[in-house]
Amino acid sequence: MTGRIETGHHALIVWNDNPDRRNALTPEYYATLHDALDRAGADGNVGAVILAGAGGYFSSGGDLNALATRAELPKRERAEKIEALHGVIRAIRACPAPVIAAVEGGAAGAGFALALACDIVVAAEDAQFTAAYIRAGLTPDGGLTHNLARLLPPATVLPLLLHGDSISAARLHALGAVSELTATGGALDAARHHAHRLGHGPRTTQTRIKALAHAAFDRNPDEQLDAERDAMARAQGTPEAAEGISAFLEKRRPDWGKYRK
Structure with missing residues (x-):
């Protein structure tokens, strides 16, 4: 092989x-x-x-x-x-x-x-x-x-x-x-x-960022703005966002591991 x-x-x-x-x-x-x-x-x-x-x-x-x-x-x-x-x-x-x-x-x-x-x-x-x-x-x-x-x-x-x-x-x-x-x-x-x-990072967020970056070459600016809006709106409701925001406000490292499945 x-x-x-x-x-x-x-x-x-x-x-x-x-x-x-x-x-x-x-x-x-x-x-x-x-x-x-x-x-x-x-x-x-x-x-x-x-x-x-x-x-x-x-x-x-x-x-x-x-x-x-x-x-x-x-x-x-x-x-x-x-x-x-x-x-x-x-x-x-x-x-x-x-x-x-x-x-x-x-x-x-x-x-x-x-x-x-x-x-x-x-x-x-x-x-x-x-x-x-x-x-x-x-x-x-x-x-x-x-x-x-x-x-x-x-x-x-x-x-x-x-x-x-x-x-x-x-x-x-x-x-x-x-x-x-x-x-x-x-x-x-x-x-x-x-x-x-x-x-050690937020897996779901990484995946969505990768998809946004790759698709940017196939979209016009308005289409990409719409895609970023929709992705951000979804992200704000995820456990990863809750953990990341809480960690920032509490001045601690986020624990992404519990969300990586």
């Missing part, structure tokens, strides 16, 4: 364990990731799902040996195989728990897309990201064009895609596409720290 789940403190760590292929994405890995996302949705004690790659490299994306045989398939079957990746991207967005990419070494092609689909991206300072599709005569998938267009300046996006050049984690951090930079070898520990903090 190329995917495995490690249970950590307030985290489910999904390892892409295919280092001989630079952690190329496989159906087995997708199945493991879906399993972890489902488990995180059902277990309120999970603060986050963390994606990591074995052997010091996040993911090289699609396996070119497998892609070399796709021309033999009908277009419908090719689309179905691409949809397997897209199903994972959609599941990351729909997961009630935040999903964190812990990037060491680098991420290329669909591996780059997978990292940017996560809610938090932690990367080692020497990691390199590459939209390598054009080098193989292919177009991007995995939502990469959408996420690059919303995260990076327009003048950066097309050169990155059309040349297939690498962009450093430091540059992406400066542009706001990477959440945190770490020393080499430190991405997973930093991701675990995020998961620990999230695991």
Whole structure:
């Protein structure tokens, strides 16, 4: 199996364990990731799902040996195989728990897309990201064009895609596409720290904030104001809000654990 789940403190760590292929994405890995996302949705004690790659490299994306045989398939079957990746991207967005990419070494092609689909991206300072599709005569998938267009300046996006050049984690951090930079070898520990903090927070409120933030890109300002109004009105009637407000007024730490189920 190329995917495995490690249970950590307030985290489910999904390892892409295919280092001989630079952690190329496989159906087995997708199945493991879906399993972890489902488990995180059902277990309120999970603060986050963390994606990591074995052997010091996040993911090289699609396996070119497998892609070399796709021309033999009908277009419908090719689309179905691409949809397997897209199903994972959609599941990351729909997961009630935040999903964190812990990037060491680098991420290329669909591996780059997978990292940017996560809610938090932690990367080692020497990691390199590459939209390598054009080098193989292919177009991007995995939502990469959408996420690059919303995260990076327009003048950066097309050169990155059309040349297939690498962009450093430091540059992406400066542009706001990477959440945190770490020393080499430190991405997973930093991701675990995020998961620990999230695991001690108000789960229902976190889930609603994640949904609001993701939906903001698909709504106009008035629609987002309406969504925020409705979410705030719901939040004000929840036990989490009662605990948070009481704790603030009483000058104590809120006890969110009793509401995480």
